[in-house]
Amino acid sequence: MSRIGSTIARAALICISALVASIAVAAPANAAPAVEACVLNADTGAYSCSTTEASALSKTTAATPQAAAVTYYTIGRFYDGANYTGSSLTIVSNYSTGCVGRSYHNDMPSGWNDRVSSWHGYLSCHFRMFQNIGLGGATYGPYADVAVMSSLDNQASSWSAL
Numbered sequence: 001m002s003r004i005g006s007t008i009a010r011a012a013l014i015c016i017s018a019l020v021a022s023i024a025v026a027a028p029a030n031a032a033p034a035v036e037a038c039v040l041n042a043d044t045g046a047y048s049c050s051t052t053e054a055s056a057l058s059k060t061t062a063a064t065p066q067a068a069a070v071t072y073y074t075i076g077r078f079y080d081g082a083n084y085t086g087s088s089l090t091i092v093s094n095y096s097t098g099c100v101g102r103s104y105h106n107d108m109p110s111g112w113n114d115r116v117s118s119w120h121g122y123l124s125c126h127f128r129m130f131q132n133i134g135l136g137g138a139t140y141g142p143y144a145d146v147a148v149m150s151s152l153d154n155q156a157s158s159w160s161a162l
C-alpha cells in the first residue's frame with residue numbers, strides 16, 4: 001500500500017472509530033423514556049404508579065379491606081405531554097356523580113410537580129391548575145379538556161376540580 005493510501009486508510013479508520021464512539025454515547029439518550037400510568041384517589045389521597053392504569057389502580061386500593069366491593073370512577077386524566085400523550089395521572093373518585101355537587105383539590109403527587117401539559121375531565125369535572133402548592137399562585141382554567149396549555153404548561157403544582 002502506498003504511503004498516501006495508508007494515510008487515507010488510517011484517517012478512515014479514525015473517522016469510523018469516532019462515529020462508533022458517538023453512536024455508543026448517543027444511544028442511551030435516544031431511548032424513549034418509560035411511559036408510566038399513575039392513579040390518585042381524590043377522596044382518600046391513595047396514590048400509586050405502574051406500567052398500566054389497571055395495575056396502578058389495584059395498588060392504590062390494595063390497602064383497603066373492602067376494595068373488592070368499591071367501584072372507582074375516573075373524574076380526570078392528566079398527561080405529561082401535550083395532546084393527551086406520554087405518562088398519565090388518572091384522578092379517581094369514590095362517587096359516580098363525580099363533580100356534580102362536589103369539588104376536589106390536591107397538590108400534585110410525587111413525580112408530577114411542574115409536569116402536566118394536557119388533560120381530559122370526566123363526570124362534569126372542570127380542572128383548574130395552580131402554579132404553587134396549596135392552590136396558590138397563577139391559575140389556568142377551569143376547563144373540561146385541554147390539549148395544549150396556553151399558560152402554566154409544565155408549571156402546575158396543585159389542582160382543583162369543580
Ligand SMILES: [Ca+2]
Nearest residue numbers: 080115116117
Ligand atoms: Ca409535561
